[in-house]
Amino acid sequence: EPEVTQTPSHQVTQMGQEVILRCVPISNHLYFYWYRQILGQKVEFLVSFYNNEISEKSEIFDDQFSVERPDGSNFTLKIRSTKLEDSAMYFCASEAPLAPAYEQYFGPGTRLTVT
Amino acid sequence: AQSVTQLGSHVSVSEGALVLLRCNYSSSVPPYLFWYVQYPNQGLQLLLKYTTGATLVKGINGFEAEFKKSETSFHLTKPSAHMSDAAEYFCAVISDSNYQLIWGAGTKLIIKP
Numbered sequence: 001e002p003e004v005t006q007t008p009s010h011q012v013t014q015m016g017q018e019v020i021l022r023c024v025p026i027s028n029h030l031y032f033y034w035y036r037q038i039l040g041q042k043v044e045f046l047v048s049f050y051n052n053e054i055s056e057k058s059e060i061f062d063d064q065f066s067v068e069r070p071d072g073s074n075f076t077l078k079i080r081s082t083k084l085e086d087s088a089m090y091f092c093a094s095e096a097p098l099a100p101a102y103e104q105y106f107g108p109g110t111r112l113t114v115t
Numbered sequence: 116a117q118s119v120t121q122l123g124s125h126v127s128v129s130e131g132a133l134v135l136l137r138c139n140y141s142s143s144v145p146p147y148l149f150w151y152v153q154y155p156n157q158g159l160q161l162l163l164k165y166t167t168g169a170t171l172v173k174g175i176n177g178f179e180a181e182f183k184k185s186e187t188s189f190h191l192t193k194p195s196a197h198m199s200d201a202a203e204y205f206c207a208v209i210s211d212s213n214y215q216l217i218w219g220a221g222t223k224l225i226i227k228p
Contacts, residue, residue, distance in 0.1 A: 004158070006158075033215075035216075041220070042218045042219065042220050042221070043159075043205065043207075043216075043218040043221075044218070045215040045216060045217075048215060056213045056214070056215055058215075091158065091159060093159075102147055102149075102164075102209055102214070102216070103161060103164065104161070104216070105161075106151075106158040106159035106160070107158050108156070108157055108158040109158055
């Protein structure tokens with residue numbers, strides 16, 4: 001069964017460094033999402049992406065964040081200058097066109113630790 | 116602000132017993148509701164969803180949930196728990212404003228032998 005994959009599974013970085021989290025969505029999906037979950041807290045929506053542009057973003061998704069679909073398969077989340085509070089699990093999700101309502105498929109997540 | 120509340124961060128049941136995980140939501144429009152499950156070290160997997168129509172929805176692994184508009188609830192149940200059901204369960208609703216998922220805090224289901 002097709003699945004969403006994410007790399008790396010765990011990333012440790014120093015405060016102020018740039019990180020890129022990678023996702024490979026399911027191949028015929030057209031809607032892409034990033035969520036994060038700070039340890040012990042709720043899953044939070046960050047951004048949605050469709051047709052090569054951001055369709056929605058939350059207030060969390062400030063100028064330090066960016067997303068890109070550099071080729072036909074990858075979907076990346078970049079954090080330009082990481083802060084301690086960016087430490088979280090980051091989930092990528094994708095959704096098929098004409099999907100049953102909002103049925104998103106999630107990757108296993110990348111645990112980001114900022115030291 | 117729109118929200119989802121899951122009662123109980125941890126729920127413990129014996130193997131073979133009824134599982135009941137509670138979820139209440141707020142929405143100003145007819146809601147789209149979801150339950151996701153997260154097994155250890157894995158991603159979020161859709162268990163079931165309610166959009167329109169029948170208020171009792173069946174999902175994978177023997178789970179079901181009932182949408183009760185008058186109670187703004189969408190509780191998840193399973194008649195008989197298995198050890199393999201041990202996981203974290205998340206309830207979510209589609210936002211009225213930006214159509215993104217709003218999540219509950221999650222409930223860890225512990226199954227006792």
